[in-house]
Amino acid sequence: MLSRGWSLQGIIQARSAQPVEIFDPALALAANGPSSDIRPDLIAGIPLYLYGSQYPGGKALNNTAGAAVCSDGSQSVGPFCPPPTDANGAPLRQGTVGRNAFRGFGATQVDFAVHRDFPIHESLKLQFRAETFNVFNHPNFAPPIGDITDPRFGLSSQMLGRYLSGPTLGGGSFSPLYQIGGPRSMQFALKLVF
Numbered sequence: 029m030l031s032r033g034w035s036l037q038g039i040i041q042a043r044s045a046q047p048v049e050i051f052d053p054a055l056a057l058a059a060n061g062p063s064s065d066i067r068p069d070l071i072a073g074i075p076l077y078l079y080g081s082q083y084p085g086g087k088a089l090n091n092t093a094g095a096a097v098c099s100d101g102s103q104s105v106g107p108f109c110p111p112p113t114d115a116n117g118a119p120l121r122q123g124t125v126g127r128n129a130f131r132g133f134g135a136t137q138v139d140f141a142v143h144r145d146f147p148i149h150e151s152l153k154l155q156f157r158a159e160t161f162n163v164f165n166h167p168n169f170a171p172p173i174g175d176i177t178d179p180r181f182g183l184s185s186q187m188l189g190r191y192l193s194g195p196t197l198g199g200g201s202f203s204p205l206y207q208i209g210g211p212r213s214m215q216f217a218l219k220l221v222f
Contacts, residue, residue, distance in 0.1 A: 037141040041208050047128030048089070049174045055110055055119050066111070067123040068176060071096050074107035076130065078182070085133050085169035089182030105176045132171030135188055137208050138163045145221075155219040165212035187211070 055066035074095050078088045090106030098109035111123040143157040169184040170191030188209025193202060203210075 033145040033147075035143050035145075037143075039139040040137075041139070042136045043134060043208075045131035045134045046171050048130040048132050048171045049128060050089070050108060050125050050130060050176060051174055052110060052176050054177060055113075065127075066119050067125040067127070068105075068108040069098075069111050069123045070125045071098075071104055071107045071109060074104075076107060084184040085167070087133070088184075089130060089172050089174075091182035105181060108176055130174075133169045133184065133188070135168040135208055136166055137161070137168065138166075152220070152222045155217075155221055157217040157219065158214065159217075160212065160214045162210060162212045168209040170209075 049065070050067055052066060052068055055068075075090050078090050078092075079086060092106050094103040095106055096104040096109070098104050099112065100110065102110070108123075108125065110119070112120045114120055139159070139161050140163050141157065141159040143155055146154045146156070148154055168188040170186045170188050172182050172184050173180050175181060189207055189211070190209075192207055192209060
């Protein structure tokens, strides 16, 4: 009798890495305002990614200052230099970095739920539910910052769940606790079904 009415549910979510757009907001403003998408030039021979435990998620876009000297005499940020500019500082062309050419982090998560129905009457039952999100508490990181003028360029600055919930909670987004990329969380519920 104790083993009747139980149900188990499991969900495994996995996705590949999201693209990361590399940009320089100063060039965008010089070109035509913040809506312009000006990408930098890519310097060959310099590693695109850095790996190690010192980086969130073990990986970062190469943000090494001064890895090379750019054509305008400035120092590169990793393998990135600004494209040539005119006398007013406006870019003459789009940079050689392709749109969405870089990838951040993939994401994986296992969710698990168990519930039991307790019959009260033929058309009335009480349901107990226990649900766990991100059972193994696997860390999932947000895409790295793509603004080459930001001191945190190339690094992930937050967890994926917080990133997906947007800048303000309550703005129509899900709580980071109950979507992919959040920390392990549990919820319990009693539901009267009639």
